[in-house]
Amino acid sequence: MTQAQSETMGANLKTPPLSVSPDNHPHMGAESRRRSTIAAMTSIFGRELRAYFYTPLAYVFISVFLLALGAFTFEIGRFFDANRADLSIFFLFHPWLYLVFLPAVSMRLWAEEIRAGTLELLLTLPAPVWSLVVGKFLAGWAVAGAALLLTTPMWITVNYLGSPDNAAIALAYLMSFLMAGGYVAMSTALSALAGNQVVAFVLAVTTGFVFTAMGLPLVASGVAELFGPTAAETTRLFSFLTHFEAAQRGVLELRALLFYVGVIVLWLGLNTLWVSRRRAN
Amino acid sequence: MDLLKVDRLVKRFGAGANLKHAVRGVSFTVPRGEVLAFLGPNGAGKSTTMRMVTGYLEPDSGDALIAGASITQERRDAQLSLGYLAEGAPLYGDLTARAFLIFLAGAHGLTKSQTRWALDRVIQDARIDKVIDRPIETLSKGYKRRVGLAGALIHDPPVLVLDEPTDGLDPNQKQAVRQLIARMSEDKAILISTHQLDEVSAMCHRAVVIDGGSIVADGAPAELIRQSGADTLEGAFQTLTREEIIS
Numbered sequence: 001m002t003q004a005q006s007e008t009m010g011a012n013l014k015t016p017p018l019s020v021s022p023d024n025h026p027h028m029g030a031e032s033r034r035r036s037t038i039a040a041m042t043s044i045f046g047r048e049l050r051a052y053f054y055t056p057l058a059y060v061f062i063s064v065f066l067l068a069l070g071a072f073t074f075e076i077g078r079f080f081d082a083n084r085a086d087l088s089i090f091f092l093f094h095p096w097l098y099l100v101f102l103p104a105v106s107m108r109l110w111a112e113e114i115r116a117g118t119l120e121l122l123l124t125l126p127a128p129v130w131s132l133v134v135g136k137f138l139a140g141w142a143v144a145g146a147a148l149l150l151t152t153p154m155w156i157t158v159n160y161l162g163s164p165d166n167a168a169i170a171l172a173y174l175m176s177f178l179m180a181g182g183y184v185a186m187s188t189a190l191s192a193l194a195g196n197q198v199v200a201f202v203l204a205v206t207t208g209f210v211f212t213a214m215g216l217p218l219v220a221s222g223v224a225e226l227f228g229p230t231a232a233e234t235t236r237l238f239s240f241l242t243h244f245e246a247a248q249r250g251v252l253e254l255r256a257l258l259f260y261v262g263v264i265v266l267w268l269g270l271n272t273l274w275v276s277r278r279r280a281n
Numbered sequence: 282m283d284l285l286k287v288d289r290l291v292k293r294f295g296a297g298a299n300l301k302h303a304v305r306g307v308s309f310t311v312p313r314g315e316v317l318a319f320l321g322p323n324g325a326g327k328s329t330t331m332r333m334v335t336g337y338l339e340p341d342s343g344d345a346l347i348a349g350a351s352i353t354q355e356r357r358d359a360q361l362s363l364g365y366l367a368e369g370a371p372l373y374g375d376l377t378a379r380a381f382l383i384f385l386a387g388a389h390g391l392t393k394s395q396t397r398w399a400l401d402r403v404i405q406d407a408r409i410d411k412v413i414d415r416p417i418e419t420l421s422k423g424y425k426r427r428v429g430l431a432g433a434l435i436h437d438p439p440v441l442v443l444d445e446p447t448d449g450l451d452p453n454q455k456q457a458v459r460q461l462i463a464r465m466s467e468d469k470a471i472l473i474s475t476h477q478l479d480e481v482s483a484m485c486h487r488a489v490v491i492d493g494g495s496i497v498a499d500g501a502p503a504e505l506i507r508q509s510g511a512d513t514l515e516g517a518f519q520t521l522t523r524e525e526i527i528s
Contacts, residue, residue, distance in 0.1 A: 032390065033357065035390055036357070036361075036389070036390035039387050039388065039389075039390045039391075040387075040388045040390070042387065043384050043385075043387035043388040044388070046384070046387075047373065047376070047384050050375075050376070050380070051373070051375055054375045054376075055375065116371055116373075116374075117367070117369060117371035118371045118372070118373060120332070120337050120367045120371055121367065121371055121372075121432075123336065123337050124335045124336055124337050124360055124363070124365045124367075125360065125385075125388045125389070126356075126357045126358075126360040126361040126388075126389060126390070127357070127388060128357065279336075279337065279338060279339045280338075280339045281294070281338075
């Protein structure tokens with residue numbers, strides 16, 4: 001570098017005053033606090049979505065998910081042999097596929113930040129931790145939503161083959177999307193707790209399996225034998241599977257809606273807590 | 282006016298027999314217009330102190346005021362006034378330098394037009410125009426450091442905390458960063474951690490030496506040399522920190 005270059009380096013451009021210049025920002029007002037929170041959330045959401053589609057991760061996930069869902073629906077579920085113009089067989093496999101695929105999508109969300117040291121960057125942004133958590137969750141959920149959206153040719157196919165109850169199918173899609181949100185929220189939180197992608201994946205699949213299998217009749221009867229029918233019914237109420245059954249039949253249950261929203265909020269809360277706790281250590 | 286006021290910060294890690302006092306009641310101030318060097322051997326508590334000042338770590342006790350806002354009570358206000366270059370400059374390798382800076386601008390709540398101006402400013406300040414559209418993971422260590430520095434400056438904060446800002450830079454780049462820091466110091470308070478003592482005399486008005494989690498010296502570089510009885514700042518550093526180790 002020449003002396004002349006050195007001298008020109010850092011020559012200030014005439015810039016408009018930013019909101020954070022030394023003289024005009026001692027404290028954020030409520031409105032600027034709200035705007036800044038939303039800005040941080042959308043920035044994190046955009047950054048994560050970009051990270052998914054910059055690497056092959058989202059493409060591989062969506063492709064394998066679609067292949068697996070097709071294989072389960074047509075080979076194991078014998079979709080055509082059922083000879084019914086509905087998608088109940090197709091939706092039957094959603095919880096079990098989410099159980100494996102959504103932890104794979106979400107395991108990197110916090111664990112990678114911790115590994116790469118970029119958590120330090122995030123936690124020194126002027127944003128509440130929950131906004132970072134929600135931004136990351138929404139990005140993972142958006143990938144799940146994209147995968148679900150790409151299954152709509154199945155919906156078109158059953159309309160071509162017969163006259164399905166489209167309102168029931170739309171409801172099942174909505175509940176499946178909400179259920180996916182529950183798995184993503186859980187997996188993202190466990191990514192923050194574990195701090196390691198592999199451990200996060202194993203933890204999320206195991207936890208997801210417990211909260212899915214709790215709705216199986218086999219598990220319910222086992223719990224009933226050991227602890228009585230009230231315990232069995234209580235256990236069933238905490239299962240992803242239980243609350244998806246009614247939606248598969250085209251029935252909208254308020255408690256199912258509340259369950260999935262509650263699961264998402266609960267895991268987002270735990271996620272915020274676990275990320276915040278890293279500040280103390 | 283003290284833009285940065287560090288008040289009796291304490292941090293302990295571990296528990297029981299593994300309890301380690303990383304920082305023991307560190308206090309200092311940095312007024313507007315001053316560049317303060319934060320010196321100390323590895324493991325002395327420099328990075329832990331900086332992490333508490335920036336809100337990345339919660340102090341066990343004590344506080345830091347950034348432009349008047351408490352990092353423990355008004356963290357967001359404090360962090361809005363702060364630009365931080367972390368040790369090793371952690372960055373998102375998959376993003377281009379431009380996308381990374383836009384991400385940071387957005388996360389700091391800058392509008393689109395403010396972001397455009399801020400980008401032009403920091404690209405020129407950090408001299409990263411040649412690599413601005415390249416993925417960060419393909420950049421040299423020096424350029425990564427400069428992108429990190431640009432990120433710390435994107436919202437034009439009044440307080441800068443820079444952990445080894447010239448680490449990985451070649452001599453020309455180091456000189457350029459020193460000039461940039463000198464220019465910025467006119468209206469900012471700047472805290473710099475460095476192991477390169479020649480930089481301290483070149484660009485810092487004052488130096489604080491920390492060892493074993495406590496401050497062992499605080500003064501202008503020339504004053505530290507005089508107090509320690511050494512001939513150079515390096516000698517003063519060795520004297521000050523060696524004495525602590527022995528005691």
